[in-house]
Amino acid sequence: MKFFLIAGAVNAMLSVAFGAFGAHLLEGRIADKYLDTWQTAVQYQMFHSIGLIAIAILMSSSLIGNLGSLSWAGYLMLAGIIIFSGSLYVLSLTGISVLGAITPIGGVAFIAAWILVVVAAAKAL
Template identity: 85%
Template sequence: MKFFLIAGAVNGLLAVALGAFGAHMLEGRVADKYLDTWQTAVQYQMFHSIGLIAVAILMSSALIGPLGSLSWAGYLMLAGIVVFSGSLYVLSLTGISVLGAITPIGGVAFIAGWVMLIIAAMKTL
């Protein structure tokens, strides 16, 4: 649970920093479509940072506790951040469009993470 709390906080920090970087340093340096792509990466990173923190809180609570499905939820959300947001960040900076082909893998990881959170809730609540 400590791991997911730290991972969520670090990714929240990075999302804010990368959002500011995109807004102040990339404007006028990359095409507008890449600024939009960057913003999408930042938003999904922040949403799933909050998800990681929620997983940590649920793991530490007596209500749900440390279930395997909660761990899977956290790891899948973290993998989604790396693959989805990471590929979009690199795409925005490099313009290498083939990176867009791996972005959906991160999206599937996000979805699977939320499914695992639902499963954890159904097992205990």
């Protein structure tokens, strides 16, 4: 629980920092399509940072007793941030298009994480 709360908060902070970096330092220095890609990475990082914080809160509550599903969801969400957003950040800065093939792996991790949150909630009700 503590790990996911810290990971969520750190990633939310990084998302804000990367968003500011993109808006103030990258604009005009990289192609617009890569700036859009950067913004997508920032948005997904923030959405899933909030997801990590929600998982930490759910794990600490007595509402959901199935901590295994939530724990897996948290790890998958963190992996998704690293793979999805990370690959898009590197793609935006380098233009290495092969990185676009890695990004969907992070997307699948996000989807699986949210499915596990649903599973944990369904088992609790």
